[in-house]
Amino acid sequence: MSKIKIVTNILQTNDEITLKNRRLLDEKGIYVINLMSSPGSGKTSLLERIIAKLKNDINIAVIEGDIYTTKDAMRIEAQGVPVVQINTGGACHLDGQMIKDALNTLTLDNIDLLVIENVGNLVCPAEFEIGENIKICVLSTTEGNDKPSKYPLMFEKSGAIILNKIDLIDYTDFDKKEFYKDIKSLNANADIFETSCSKNQGIDAVCVWLLSKIKNKKVKRK
Amino acid sequence: MSKIKIVTNILQTNDEITLKNRRLLDEKGIYVINLMSSPGSGKTSLLERIIAKLKNDINIAVIEGDIYTTKDAMRIEAQGVPVVQINTGGACHLDGQMIKDALNTLTLDNIDLLVIENVGNLVCPAEFEIGENIKICVLSTTEGNDKPSKYPLMFEKSGAIILNKIDLIDYTDFDKKEFYKDIKSLNANADIFETSCSKNQGIDAVCVWLLSKIKNKKVKRK
Secondary structure (H helix, E strand, O other), X not given: OHHXXXXXXXXXXXXXXXXXXXXXXXXXXXXXXXXXXXXXXXXXXXXXXXXXXXXXXXXXXXXXXXXXXXXXXXXXXXXXXXXXXXXXXXXXXXXXXXXXXXXXXXXOOOOOEEEEEOOOOXXXXXXXXOOOOEEEEEEEHHHOOOHHHHOHHHHHHOOEEEEXXXXXXXXXXXXXXHHHHHHHHHOOOOEEEEOEOOOOEOHHHHHHHHHHHHHHHHHHHO | OHHHHHHHHHHHHHHHHHHHHHHHHHHOOOEEEEEEEOOOOOHHHHHHHHHHHHOOOOOEXXXXXXXXXXXXXXXXXXXXXXXXXXXXXXXXXXXXXXXXXXHHOOOOOOOOEEEEEOOOOOOHHHHOOOOOOEEEEEEEHHHOOOHHHHOHHHHHHOOEEEEEOHHHHHHXXXXXXXXXXXXXXXXXXXXXXXXXXXXXXXXXHHHHHHHHHHHHHHHHHO
């Protein structure tokens, strides 16, 4: 029993810190995305494409979560937006405290969109709220269409699902019909996009949708 | 402090159960692989190819670890070898107790090779011993060559690393030179193979290597 109790306490503590993160981010009027996927699905590439498209219209900041290395943060920094790298040092997901520490290092005034790129992992990150307005999950066609049914929590909790590497679908046995059927049964309300970051396809639709989300948050706040 | 103590106890308990699993498997002369990767790198496809190649020469059994579904176990069962499905019900890795329970349902006499396919996750499974003789890690070219440096533990602990979906490499920006350089610095002793499961390439070399490992274990035991 004591073991179960302690796990509960850890989650409670995370929820309390996350609530404070969320209040701070709401006060500042920042729309926050928790971006998640398996390693190598294309989270950072997608983010590069979105930033390139939107950085002249809105102010974007990024928190990069990685176990080790600053490779992703360096890619984002090259886009000319503020970025903070969290190295979890082994931990398989970001949590509220890590985000709190990262927020302390960012100037939050005048930011419209904060994207938090989580550790590449289709399992654990879905279990932890970190102060986001929406979870977005990226799946690449090369991973196979069976992933939503095998890793359902991530797909259930995501407000939007991005099917990336759509340019490679003809080289795989990815069954799009099965994919949409599974998503519909897990999470009928999710917005779904198809993209190719390498070919710069489908990014416009994601950006238009994103701008409407950001605008909607600002209108609600007024 | 109490939190740290309990985590230690959990790991100690896992180590004790794992040691018993290992002794049992050693007594039976079974060579055991802990097969790990991100979701969708091709673990099950690789296993299908290996079984098809080796099942007339040696006796193979499989333990399939998945969070939910029996999809992978059904694919393996179709190959005509004994298979046990573990559904972790949310947990992101297999542990010693799960393997102990699975071993209780298998007839262990006359098995030469037991493959344990872990939950698709490039992070957590590497932290838990489950009674294996060797860890094998699969990385697919579509995930990118930066994954060993970003998720080093998995690649450090693996006795063999299989670079899969080699047929798709020309459609990606995967830099093979960087990949081999990173692996060399992380784990110079690892055996490395390049495969394409969809094109049935490179499987023979994996099988020859695997047979020598199995033979070596049997010789040592005599």
